[in-house]
Amino acid sequence: MSPTEPPATSPAAPFAVRLYRRARGEVLPYAGTIAVVAALAVAWAVWASGPGWLTPAYVVLAVVGAALGVIDARTHRLPNALVYPLTWAMAALLALAALGTGDWAALGRAALGGLAFFAVYQLLYHVAPRGGIGYGDVKLALSLGVVLTWHSWTTLLVGVFAAHILAGVVAIVLLLGRRAGWKTGIAFGPYMLLGAVVGLSWARLSGG
Numbered sequence: 168m169s170p171t172e173p174p175a176t177s178p179a180a181p182f183a184v185r186l187y188r189r190a191r192g193e194v195l196p197y198a199g200t201i202a203v204v205a206a207l208a209v210a211w212a213v214w215a216s217g218p219g220w221l222t223p224a225y226v227v228l229a230v231v232g233a234a235l236g237v238i239d240a241r242t243h244r245l246p247n248a249l250v251y252p253l254t255w256a257m258a259a260l261l262a263l264a265a266l267g268t269g270d271w272a273a274l275g276r277a278a279l280g281g282l283a284f285f286a287v288y289q290l291l292y293h294v295a296p297r298g299g300i301g302y303g304d305v306k307l308a309l310s311l312g313v314v315l316t317w318h319s320w321t322t323l324l325v326g327v328f329a330a331h332i333l334a335g336v337v338a339i340v341l342l343l344g345r346r347a348g349w350k351t352g353i354a355f356g357p358y359m360l361l362g363a364v365v366g367l368s369w370a371r372l373s374g375g
Contacts, residue, residue, distance in 0.1 A: 245303025280316020326366025
């Protein structure tokens with residue numbers, strides 16, 4: 168357990184209770200910042216989703232994504248106590264959207280896109296230099312991949328490229344300002360989330 172990781176809860180407690188306590192322990196130290204980011208993210212989510220059947224999935228992604236982005240920026244960790252519930256929620260809420268809209272093809276495409284995004288990041292994790300892609304990023308890719316690919320494969324590509332472009336620009340600025348070196352690790356989770364925002368906003372504006 169890392170120094171910044173909350174202590175384990177009692178193994179005798181039910182799994183859902185232990186998961187909730189871990190998630191609460193991760194969020195509480197940054198609750199003020201997360202609340203501000205989440206409020207802005209929810210407003211974006213309602214706009215980007217229509218609103219409509221996708222709104223619940225977008226709102227959950229906005230709230231949990233805000234927490235993950237803030238925590239990763241501060242600690243360079245994407246806690247399992249938040250990443251795993253986000254994955255389950257995206258699967259359930261997109262299935263609900265497919266039921267409501269009758270667009271089962273979008274759900275199938277979303278599943279394939281999530282698995283593809285996960286597989287690509289799994290590969291990058293093993294071949295990229297340490298400090299580039301963390302395994303938390305790999306797990307987050309599954310949730311982001313399904314919601315992006317629900318719209319189209321192009322939306323997924325826009326989100327992925329936006330994440331890497333944003334991270335690259337910030338890295339260059341930090342290097343030029345001597346705020347970071349070539350081997351300095353940069354939390355990539357916030358850029359993945361911002362890339363998803365760009366991709367989903369593009370889908371909303373383009374009618375995708």
